[in-house]
Amino acid sequence: MKKILFPIMAAAAFMAGSASAGTLDDVKARGQLNCGVSEGVPGFSIPDSSGRWVGLDVDMCRALSSAIFNDDDKIKFVSLSSKQKILAVVTGQVDLTSRTTTWTMKRDTKEGVDFTAIVYFDGQAFMARKELNLKSATELDGAAVCVTSGTTTELNLADFARANEIKFEPVVFEGKKEAVNAYKSGRCDALTTDYSQLAAFRTTFPKPADHVILPDVISKEPLSPLVKHGDNQWKDLVTWLLVGLISAEELGVTKANVDDMKANSKNPTIQRMLGVSGDYGSYIGLEKDWLHKAIKATGNYGEIFDRNLGMGSKLKMERGKNALWNQGGLLYVPPLR
Numbered sequence: 001m002k003k004i005l006f007p008i009m010a011a012a013a014f015m016a017g018s019a020s021a022g023t024l025d026d027v028k029a030r031g032q033l034n035c036g037v038s039e040g041v042p043g044f045s046i047p048d049s050s051g052r053w054v055g056l057d058v059d060m061c062r063a064l065s066s067a068i069f070n071d072d073d074k075i076k077f078v079s080l081s082s083k084q085k086i087l088a089v090v091t092g093q094v095d096l097t098s099r100t101t102t103w104t105m106k107r108d109t110k111e112g113v114d115f116t117a118i119v120y121f122d123g124q125a126f127m128a129r130k131e132l133n134l135k136s137a138t139e140l141d142g143a144a145v146c147v148t149s150g151t152t153t154e155l156n157l158a159d160f161a162r163a164n165e166i167k168f169e170p171v172v173f174e175g176k177k178e179a180v181n182a183y184k185s186g187r188c189d190a191l192t193t194d195y196s197q198l199a200a201f202r203t204t205f206p207k208p209a210d211h212v213i214l215p216d217v218i219s220k221e222p223l224s225p226l227v228k229h230g231d232n233q234w235k236d237l238v239t240w241l242l243v244g245l246i247s248a249e250e251l252g253v254t255k256a257n258v259d260d261m262k263a264n265s266k267n268p269t270i271q272r273m274l275g276v277s278g279d280y281g282s283y284i285g286l287e288k289d290w291l292h293k294a295i296k297a298t299g300n301y302g303e304i305f306d307r308n309l310g311m312g313s314k315l316k317m318e319r320g321k322n323a324l325w326n327q328g329g330l331l332y333v334p335p336l337r
Contacts, residue, residue, distance in 0.1 A: 022231040022233055022234055023095055023227070023228065023231050023233075023234035024068070024233060024234055024237060024284075024285045026095070027068060027095055028068065031069075031074060032074050032075065032076055033061060033064060033065045033068065033069075033074060033075045033076070033095055034075075034076045034078060034093070034094045034095045035058075035061035035064075035075050035076070035077055035078065035094060035095065035096060035097075035098055036078050036080045036084075036085055036088050036089065036093070036094035036096065036097035036098065036099055037053060037055075037057055037058060037061075037077050037078065037079060037080065037097075037098060037099050038057070038079065038080070038099045038100060038176070039079050039080070039081060039175055039176060039177050040079075040177060041055070041100060041176065041197055041200055041201075042055075042200040042201065042203060042204060042314070042315065043055055043056060043196070043200045043308050043309045043313060043315050043317070044056050044057045044058075044099075044100050044196070044197075044200070044308070044309075045057040045058045045077075045098070045099060045100075053077045054308065055308050056119065056120065056304055056305060056308040056309055057098040057099055057100065057119075057225070058077070058098070059298045059304045059308065060098045060119060060225055060241075060242065060245075060304075061075055061077070061096070061098050062075065062297060062298050063241060063245060063294040063295075063297060063298040063304075064096075064237075064238065064241055064294070065297075066293045066294045066296070066297035066298065067237075067241055067286055067290040067291065067293055067294040068286065068290075070293045072297040072298065078093065078094050080094070080097065080099060081174060081175045081176075082148050082149070082150050082151045082174075082175065082176065083149070083150040083174065085097045085099050085101055086101075086107060086111050086112075086113055086226070089112075089113050089226055089227060089228050090111070090112040090113060090228060090229075092228070095227070095234075096116075096225050096226065096227045096234075096238055097225065097226050098225040099225075100120075100122075100194065100196075100197065100223050101223060101224065101225075101226055102122075102152045102221045102222060102223060103115040103118065103222045103223070103224045103226075104152060107226075112228065112229050113226045113227065113228060113229055114226065114227055114228070114229050114235050115224040115225075115226050116224055116225050116226065116227060116235060116238045116239040116242060117224060117225075117238075117239050117242035117243055117246075117333065118222045118223065118224050119223060119224060119225065119242055119301075120196065120222075120223040120322055121220075121221075121222055121223075121321040121322055121329075121330050122194040122195055122196050122221040122222070122223055123194065123195055123217035123218070123219055123220060123221050124152075124153055124156050124157075124192060124193065124194055124195070124217065124218050124219040124221060125137075125192070125193075125194070125195040125198055125213055125214060125216060125217050125218070126140065126145070126190045126191070126192045126198075126213070126214045126216065127183070127190060127191045127192075127198045127201075127202065127211055127212065127213050127214070128140070128189060128190040128191075128211070128212060128214060129189075129210060129211060129212075130209070130210050130211060130212045131210070132189070134212075134214060135214075135215075136214060136215065136216055137160070137190075137214045137216040137218070138164050138166060138216070140166070140168065140189065140190055141166040141167060141168075142166075142167055142168075142169070143168060143169065143188075143189035143190055144168075144169040144170075144171050144187070144188045144189050144190075145157060145168045145169065145170055145171065145188055145189065145190045145191070145192055146171050146173065146179040146180070146182050146183045146187070146188035146190070146191045146192070147170050147171070147172055147173070147179060147191075147192050147193070148172070148173055148174070148175065148176050148179050148193065149172045149173065149174055152219070152221065153192060153193050153194070154170070154172065156192075156218055156219045157170060157192055158170075159218075160218045171187060171188050176193065176197070179191060179193070180201050184205060194221050194223075195213065195217060196309070196317065198213050199213065199315060199317060200309075200315055203314055203315060225238060225242070233284060233285055236283070236284050237284040237285065237286070240284060240336075241290075241291070241294060242333075243333040243334060243336070244273060244291040244294065244295075244336060245294065245295070245298070245300055245301040245304065246300075246301045246324075246331055246333045247269075247273065247333055247335075247336050248273065248291070248295050248300035248301070249300040249301045249302040249303075249324060250324055250326070251267065251269060251270055251273070253270060253273065253274070253295060253300060254295070254299055254300055254303060255295060255296060255297075255298070255299035255300070255303060258274065258292060258295045258296050259296070261274060262274040262275070262276060262289075262292055269335070269336060269337065272336055272337060273291050273292075273336050274289065274291065274292040274295075275287070275288035275289035275290070275291070275292055280336070301331070302324075305319065305322065
């Protein structure tokens with residue numbers, strides 16, 4: 001009997017057609033990206049004095065909007081609490097959540113979402129008043145600690161206490177803002193959340209120098225935007241957009257020089273990145289200059305980091321683990337080819 005082989009090209013076309021009807025089509029038809037962000041974390045996502053959302057997480061969505069619409073402002077920002085950030089994606093309230101969310105096994109496998117690419121390597125820490133003269137979080141035995149409910153932070157706090165045979169009195173709040181305000185008012189001896197958020201919130205205190213972040217980093221918190229499980233094209237799009245912003249920094253492609261690079265660079269990777277050669281945008285349902293549009297709007301990852309968290313911001317945070325892999329950090333992404 002003669003074998004009947006399903007043609008490879010036909011199979012590819014069938015798969016591409018099946019994947020096309022999804023989030024990207026909805027976003028294009030709507031003419032707007034719905035992006036879930038925090039309730040207000042300086043440096044990551046917060047409204048500025050004019051009400052415009054700014055921050056590293058916000059700029060990831062602005063880059064995405066630019067790649068799709070060639071406009072970084074075709075976005076509805078939806079402020080979400082810790083408990084809402086995953087549910088909003090699963091129910092379709094937002095197209096993605098870009099909101100200081102830790103990539104964990106349970107979330108990635110059991111809660112109906114997919115993570116994309118790590119945009120910030122963080123870890124949980126503790127902040128306390130300088131006057132307590134603490135050297136370590138283990139000295140907080142018996143202390144009241146403000147923490148947000150329904151987060152990895154709450155679980156890590158319990159794990160840290162058990163591992164070190166100490167006891168905390170968790171003072172649990174629904175939202176991060178409530179937890180921070182409770183600590184500021186003296187209701188808790190310490191506040192625990194991601195190190196970056198502690199540094200960010202401390203800048204908003206009347207006397208930041210009166211508060212110290214203790215040296216203990218008690219967890220790994222790889223932060224990543226997340227999308228609804230099952231829409232592979234949308235996941236690929238968001239993932240490779242983030243990869244592209246990091247790759248642009250590696251290759252020295254910036255907001256200021258991206259047009260010149262597109263016109264004059266002989267580097268094959270830069271030519272692919274900016275749509276000069278190949279048509280990589282078609283793999284994810286976009287125009288071939290999708291990444292050129294994103295970089296022109298927001299700059300590369302390093303530029304985004306600097307203006308929101310780094311030396312160009314009020315926070316003045318070092319890159320640390322979030323430097324490129326060839327500069328002593330952990331940012332290492334797959335190749336654009």
